[in-house]
Amino acid sequence: MFKKFVPAFEWLTAYKKTDLTGDMSAGLIVAIMLIPQGMAYAMLAGLPPVIGLYASTVPLIIYALFGTSRQLAVGPVAMVSLLVLTGVSTITDPGTSDYISLVLLLTLMIGVIQLLMGLFKLGFLVNFMSHAVISGFTSAAAIIIGLSQLKHLIGVRLEADKNVFLIMIETVNRLSEINPITLGIGLISIGLLLTLKKIVKRVPAPLIIVLLSTLTVYYFEWHQSGVSIVGNVPSGLPSLSLPVINVKALIQLLPIALTIAFVGFMESIAMAKAIAAKEKYKVMPNKELRGLGLANIGSSFFSGFPVTGGFSRSAVNYQSGARTPLATIITAILIILTLIFFTEWFYYLPNAVLAAIIMVAVYSLIDFREVKQLLKINKVDGSVWLVTFLTTLIFGIVEGILIGIIYSLLIFVWRSAYPHVAELGYLQKEHVYRNIKRYPEVTTEQDILIFRFDSSLFFANISFYEEKLGQRLVDKSETKWVILDFSGVNSIDAVALHALEDMTKTQSYEHEVTFLFSGVKGPVKDLIIRAEWGEEYEKHIHYLSINHAHKTIKAGDIGA
Template identity: 60%
Template structure:
C-alpha cells in the first residue's frame, strides 16, 4: 500500500551494489552539469544564482522518493524559469528580496496545484494541451529565452519587458555600445559548448566553459575591465523558511502558477515516458503529479523556485547509466557539498558564460521539423502550431499558450461540428459497404440512400446531418428511404435526440422513411427514454445495413 504513494519503496527493497555504482556515476555527471545550469536558470528567472543551487537539492531528493520515474532528472529548467520571470516581474523588481519571496510563494502554489491534481487523478487534463500547441509554444519560448540573454551576452542594457521585435530593435540600435570582452567570452563559451556537445559528449561542456572563462576573468583581470561576474555566492545550506502567503499575491500569481503546473508537468512526463518505455516499466501520470507537487511544496520551504523534469539532464542521467532515483539523490548531495565548501569558486564566473549555457541549452527546443511534419499530415494542426508560435513570440508567454489552447479547442469543435460523412454503396466481391466517392463501383440501391456520420451527434453537428440529408434527397428526388448507419455513433445529447426525432417525422410527412442500422446499446437506451420505440418500432432496431435492406425488399 505504501509503495502506491511512495514508489521508491519498491526499488529501495531491491537496491544492490551494481545499482549503487551506476547511480553514483550518473549522479556525479548530472551534478557537474546541473551546477552551472541551475545558476544560469536562476538568473533567467530573475533570481540570485544561489537560488538555482537551492532548487537543485531538496526537490531532487523529494522527487526521487515520490516520483514514478527512476531516471527523470528534476531541477530548474529554462521554460519554467522564463515563466517564473514573466509572472513574478509583474509584481516585483527582478533580483529583489520581494521578487525572491514571490518566487518561493509561486513554487508553493505550483506544488499545491500539482499535488491536488495528482490526488484527484486529474492528470488527464493535460491532454487538452495538444502536441501542436506545446510544440509551437516551446519553440517560441526557446527563442524568447535565447534573446533574453542578449543583454548579458553583449554587455549592454536592454529592456527586459520588450517583446522579441522590440528587443532585437534595441540590440541593433545599441551595437556600438557592445562590450568587447563580454561578447568575446560569450561567443567563446557558445563555441566550446557546441564543440563539446557534438564531438566530446562524454565531457560536460558547461563545466569546461565555467572553468575556462572563470580562469580567463581571474587571470586577465577582466572583471575590472567591465566584464560582469557572478560575484559572491552565499555558502551554506538554505534555511527552513515559510513562504510569505499573501492572498492578493496568490490571486495575481494564480494564472502563471497554473501555466507552470501544466507546462512543467507536460515537459516532465513526456521525457519520463520516453525513458521508461526503453527500460520496460510504466509511468503513472498521477503519481508524477504527486512527486512534482511534493517536491515543489517542500522545496519552497528551502528557498527553491519551481522545478520540473528536464529533457537534456534526463537524457544525460539515463545515458550515464542511472538505474534508480538514488542517482538524483547523489546529485543533490554533491550540490549540497558544493554549497557548503565550494561557492567561492564561482566568484569570477562571467554572466556571459551563464547566458551562453542558456542559449545553447534551449536551441534544441526550436522544432522546425515538427512544424513541417504536422503540415505534411494535417495542415490545420500545422496552423495551430504556427498561430501558437506567433502569439507567444509577438505578445507574451501567458497570452501565447492561451491563444494556442483556444485555437486547438476551436479546431476540435469545428471538426466535430463538420464531421466526416459518406454515402455508402455495396462492394459485392468484398461484402462490405464503403464510401461511394472512394469506391465509384460500389452498388447503390433504387429509392434508397445509405448514409454514415463518423462522429457522436450533439447540438453542434445535428444541423450538419440535416443539411447533408437535404442535399442527398435533392440530388435523388425519387428517394423513399434513408438508412442511417449508426456504427460510428457512440453518443448523442438530448438536443440531437430531439432534433433527429423531429427530422424523422418531417421526412415521414414527405413520404421518406428514415431507418437506423447498427445502433449501439447506450444510444438505444437514450432514444427509448424519448419514446422512439413506440413511434418507430422496428425502423430503429436493425442490427446491420443488410437486415434493413432485406426488410425493405420483403415489404
C-alpha cells in the same frame, strides 16, 4: 497503504547492488551538468544564481521519494524559468527581496496546484493542451529565452528583455556599446559547447567551460574591464523559508501558476513516458503530479524556485546508467556538498558563460520541422502551431500559450460541430459499403439512401447532420428507404436524441421515407429505447449491419 503514496518504498525494498554503479555514475554526471545549468536558469528567472543550486537539493530528494519515473532528472529548466520571470516581473522588479518573496509564493502555488491535481486525478486536463500548441509555444519561448540573454552575451544592459523585436532593435542601436571581451567569452563558450557536445558527448562541457572561463577571468582580471561576473555566491545549506501568503499576490500570480503547473507537468510526463517505454515500466501521471507538486512545495520552503523534469538532463541521466531514483538523490547530495564547500569557486564566473549555456540548451527546443510536418499532413493543425508561435513572439509567453489553447479548442469545437458524413454505396468486388465520393465505382440504388455518421452525436452537431441529410433527400427525390449507418456513433446526448427523433419524423413525413438504423452500438441503443420513441421507430434500430437492413428491405420484411 503507505506504499501507495510513497513509491520509493517499492524501489528501496527491491534495490539491487548491481544498480548502484549506474546510479552513482549518473548521479555524478547529472550533478556536474546541473550545477552550471541551475545557476544559469536562476539568472534567467531573475534570481541570484545560488537559488538555482538551492532548487537542485531538497526538491530532487522529495521527487525521488514520491515520483514514479526511475530516470527523470528533476530541477530548474529554461522554459519554467522564463515563465517565472514573465509572471513575477509584472508585479515587482527582478532581483529585489519582494521579487524573491513572490517567486517563493509562486513556487508554493504551483506545488499545491499540481498536488491537488494528482490527488483528485485531474492529470487528464493536460490533454487539452495539444502537441501543436506545446511545440509552437516551446519554439517561440526558446527564441525569447535565447534573445533575453543577449544583454549578458554582449555586456550591455538592454532595457528590452521580453519582446524579441524590441530586443533586436535595441541591440542594433547600441552596437557601439558592446564589450568585446564579454562578447568574445560568450561566443567562444557557445562554440565550445556545441563542439564538445558533438565530438565527446559524455564530457561535461558546461562545467569545463565554467571552470576555464572562471580561471581566465581571474587570471587576466577581466572583471575590471567591464566583464560582468556572478560575484559572491553564499555558502551553506538553504535556510528554511516561509512564503508570505498575500491574497492580492495570489490572484495576480494565479494565471502564471496554472500555466507553469501545466507546462511543467507536460514536459515531465513526456520525457518520463518516453524513458519508461524503453525500460518497459509504467509511469503513473497522477502520482507524477503528486511527486512534482510535493517537490515544488519543498522548493518553496527551502529558498528554491519551480522545478520540473528536464529533457536534456533526463536523457543524460538515462544514458549514464541511472537505474533507480537513487541517482537523483546522489545528484542532490553532491550539490549540497558544493553549496557547503565550493561556492567561492564561482565568484569570477562570467555571466556571459551562463548566458551561453542557456542559449545552447534552448536551441534544441526550436522545432520548425514540426510545423512543416503538421502543415503537410493537415493545414488546420499546422495553423495551431503557427498561431501559438506567432502570438507568443508578438504578445508574450503567457498570452501566447493562452491564445494557442483557446484557438486549438475552437478548432476542436469546429471539427465536432462539422464532422464527416458520407453517402455509401456497395463495392461489389470487396462485398463492402464505401463512400461514393472515394469509390465512384460503387453501386447505388435510386430508392435506397445509405448515410453514415462519423462521430458521436450531441447538441452541437445534430443540426449539421439534419441539414446534410435533408439536402441529400431533396437531391435524391426517388428515395423511399434511408439506412442510417450508426457504426461510427459511440455516444449520443439527450438533446441530440430528441433532435434525431424529430428529424426522422419530419423527414419521413416530408419525403415519404422510412428510416432504418444499422450498426447501433449497445449504449446508444439503450438510450433510444429509454427515450420511448414508439414502436414504429424502435423496431427499426436492431439491424446489425447495412447488409442486414438492405436484405430486410428487399425481402419486404421491415421490422423483422
